Amino acid sequence: MALRNLSKLKIHKFGIRQFSKEANLVSVAVNDKTGVATLNLQRPPVNSLNLEILSEISSTLTDLEKNKTRGLILTSKNEGIFSAGLDIMEMYKPDVERMKKFWTTLQDTWIKLYSCSFPSVALINGHAPAGGCLLALSCEYRVMFKNCTIGLNETQLGIVAPQWFISSMRNVIGQRQTESALTQGRMFKTEEALSIGMIDEVVENNEEGVARAAAFLKRFERIPPMARAMTKKYIRKETIENMVKNREEDLKNFVTYGTQPAVQEYLGAYLQSLKKKSKA
Ligand SMILES: CC/C=C\C/C=C\C/C=C\C/C=C/C(=O)SCCNC(=O)CCNC(=O)[C@H](O)C(C)(C)COP(=O)(O)OP(=O)(O)OC[C@H]1O[C@@H](n2cnc3c(N)ncnc32)[C@H](O)[C@@H]1OP(=O)(O)O
Numbered sequence: 001m002a003l004r005n006l007s008k009l010k011i012h013k014f015g016i017r018q019f020s021k022e023a024n025l026v027s028v029a030v031n032d033k034t035g036v037a038t039l040n041l042q043r044p045p046v047n048s049l050n051l052e053i054l055s056e057i058s059s060t061l062t063d064l065e066k067n068k069t070r071g072l073i074l075t076s077k078n079e080g081i082f083s084a085g086l087d088i089m090e091m092y093k094p095d096v097e098r099m100k101k102f103w104t105t106l107q108d109t110w111i112k113l114y115s116c117s118f119p120s121v122a123l124i125n126g127h128a129p130a131g132g133c134l135l136a137l138s139c140e141y142r143v144m145f146k147n148c149t150i151g152l153n154e155t156q157l158g159i160v161a162p163q164w165f166i167s168s169m170r171n172v173i174g175q176r177q178t179e180s181a182l183t184q185g186r187m188f189k190t191e192e193a194l195s196i197g198m199i200d201e202v203v204e205n206n207e208e209g210v211a212r213a214a215a216f217l218k219r220f221e222r223i224p225p226m227a228r229a230m231t232k233k234y235i236r237k238e239t240i241e242n243m244v245k246n247r248e249e250d251l252k253n254f255v256t257y258g259t260q261p262a263v264q265e266y267l268g269a270y271l272q273s274l275k276k277k278s279k280a
Contacts, residue, residue: 085130158266
């Protein structure tokens with residue numbers, strides 16, 4: 001595995017353009033043999049998704065697409081936490097201009113990940129609430145560590161998961177399970193997530209996780225990439241088009257609803273409860 005600076009390095013090997021990238025909040029390592037890129041989230045302490053990390057994920061996905069990566073493993077450098085979801089500080093007492101940029105960048109990131117032409121696996125090596133779960137659901141396959149939790153818990157925070165969050169889950173576990181999970185804001189333990197098909201495999205450790213993720217990506221070795229990518233595009237088309245068509249309205253809703261005093265109160269109380277927990 002090579003960890004290099006994308007802007008400095010672009011080489012051809014085994015007929016695949018190889019590249020990798022070092023940055024602050026994400027890092028990318030490309031396996032020279034397979035052309036598979038591993039994108040690590042590395043924003044301590046909990047990989048919460050603020051504007052800056054989302055910008056880096058988004059630009060990395062653009063680079064991977066340009067460089068014709070053969071597959072993506074999305075994971076966390078911080079074992080124990082895949083991602084704590086959206087950074088609540090981006091929504092609590094927000095600066096509205098930044099809040100808009102934050103949401104637009106989240107939309108861009110989701111569009112790129114959900115529609116990427118290469119196969120994608122989330123190696124969920126820790127908890128994955130809300131926005132963390134969204135990233136995992138956007139991949140094509142999910143491998144998860146034991147003793148972790150995953151789910152869209154928005155209603156527990158007094159907020160509402162947007163339509164495209166909901167569709168991302170519905171497309172994986174179906175309407176009935178999604179309705180039940182989201183109205184409760186339910187977080188699923190690993191084994192529960194496996195039983196409803198939210199994840200595909202359970203692993204003991206990182207080594208096994210990487211091996212299982214690689215095994216999934218290997219399934220496409222002999223499938224012509226163009227045929228694969230077009231098929232994925234057709235299958236995901238409606239979900240993506242719905243989001244793109246409504247993205248202005250979605251942004252407006254986020255700002256209008258998110259700045260309401262009652263929502264701010266919920267978010268403030270939730271933040272306090274997180275902080276109390278970490279001090280206990
Ligand atoms: C505004 C809404 C308006 C409109 C609606 C329209 C659209 C919907 C909008 C948004 C959808 C929202 C999506 C989201 O992703 S919201 C975020 C949901 N995330 C969570 O609920 C996770 C909360 N965190 C946890 O459960 C735990 O932290 C976790 C299990 C991830 C890790 O536990 P651990 O014990 O290891 O760490 P902690 O001690 O809890 O945390 C350390 C530190 O980090 C802070 N923290 C945790 N999560 C977040 C977060 N998501 N954002 C910001 N900060 C976070 C935590 O407070 C601790 O801080 P400190 O005490 O200062 O050390």
